[in-house]
Amino acid sequence: MQTELLWCDGSSHTSMIGMDSFVDGHGYLAACTAGLPTRGTLAAMRADLDEWGTGGSSPIRYGDLVEEGRALFAQIVGIDASRVSTGSQTSAMTAVVASSLPDGAEVLVPEGDFSSIVFPFLAQAHRGVRVRSVPLASLAMAVTPDTALVAWSAVQSATGAVAENDAVVAAARAVGVRTLCDLTQAAGILPISAAPFDVTVTHAYKWLCAPRGVAFLTVSPAAQEWLRPVQAGWYAGEDVWSSCYGPEMRLADDARRFDVSPAWQAWPGAVAALRHVASLDMDTVWRHGTGLADRLAARLGVAGQSQAVMTVPDPSGAGLAALAAAGITASGRAGRLRLAFHHWNDESDVDAVAAVLGR
Structure with a gap:
């Protein structure tokens, strides 16, 4: 599957990052809490359970x-x-x-x-x-x-x-x-x-x-x-x-x-x-994550952080709650809202978060 990779300077490059190896992760911005499984991971674990169930482990x-x-x-x-x-x-x-x-x-x-x-x-x-x-x-x-x-x-x-x-x-x-x-x-x-x-x-x-x-x-x-x-x-x-x-x-x-x-x-x-x-090129993966995070920062009118986890103050947890109500999974730590961009995220996630937090 081809996906558009957003770079820190705002430019974009189409590249193979293997997003089709993952379950649908749109709306999931919590890799810093727990990653999503690849389809291969799910298949391997299910096969292992079946094997265990027959005494074949x-x-x-x-x-x-x-x-x-x-x-x-x-x-x-x-x-x-x-x-x-x-x-x-x-x-x-x-x-x-x-x-x-x-x-x-x-x-x-x-x-x-x-x-x-x-x-x-x-x-x-x-x-x-x-x-x-x-x-x-x-x-x-x-x-x-x-x-x-x-x-x-x-x-x-x-x-x-x-x-x-x-x-x-x-x-x-x-x-x-x-x-x-x-x-x-x-x-x-x-x-x-x-x-x-x-x-x-x-x-x-x-x-x-x-x-x-x-x-x-x-x-x-x-x-x-x-x-x-x-x-x-x-x-x-x-x-x-x-x-x-x-x-x-x-x-x-x-x-x-x-x-x-x-x-x-x-x-x-x-x-x-x-x-x-x-199998991935980590430089490409990093540019993808940081590019999306900086694109969101620009949409929200805050300084880009050039990191894959964008954080903003959220001491009351209102931002995290609003995202959850909109079906977006993020996380909060130490009074800050964490938005983590990984393989499965794309600009539609930037649009969805910006729409909620912009309100």
Whole structure:
């Protein structure tokens, strides 16, 4: 299916973005809350349920899907699959990082970042771990030699703002500070590589459009040395089918040592979604989303934000309620209305939102 891609300068280009791979998403502007499934995802999950219903499910087949998903995610974020660990929740992955920091460590975070990237460090206060918050725009400048780790989201959940990721990494490297970046609101919409960061965490149910229950941790070679596999179980073993019983522990020698047992039924759909995302050009996807968002900003007479999630103040929730009454799905966070533009959206969504909010 051909779709018109709106660029940030207002020009348009017809390109293949594979919108026909998705269910009809017109009126759905909430990818930052949860993505929509591809048709392949729905078919794969239905087939898996039918197979389960006849006793035909196989842990080995699920394991093959996990490995394919690991490789696809690695391709999307530009690293080798040996650096990718799989799990179910980003907060649990962040907790692995938090538990690996030394007593008394200082962790630097942006003010208002998502709790899954903040709470695991606050939970280490009993051993002196301290969390210091600064405005997002000041994050790079706030890194000091006394900082043990800087943790932030590449794209902010509440506002859709894109962090100055390169500047933060450069500031951290200059003084030997470790980095943890949450790619949950970036992977699948923003062209971004996991390579510059010591650690990244990503849940795949938003812009990557996978079922909830599939998440990824990436680790640099240096980070693998200091991270402690505190969640190690049978799936972290060098040979998972030889790791089912103790007491001997032989963990994988790459990022798989941080794997946790997969939520099996989520993986058939996740792999179908990741196959689709991996086939796309992320620069084109980003231009599509930001172009639509900036087109809406122009219609509403507000400044364009050059981001795929356009946000406007909505402290009372009246704007969100008005959109819902008109059959448009958006979201609200921290007193702001969030309007997320992804693959399935086009200018008809801009027209529909402008008609409601313009009133």
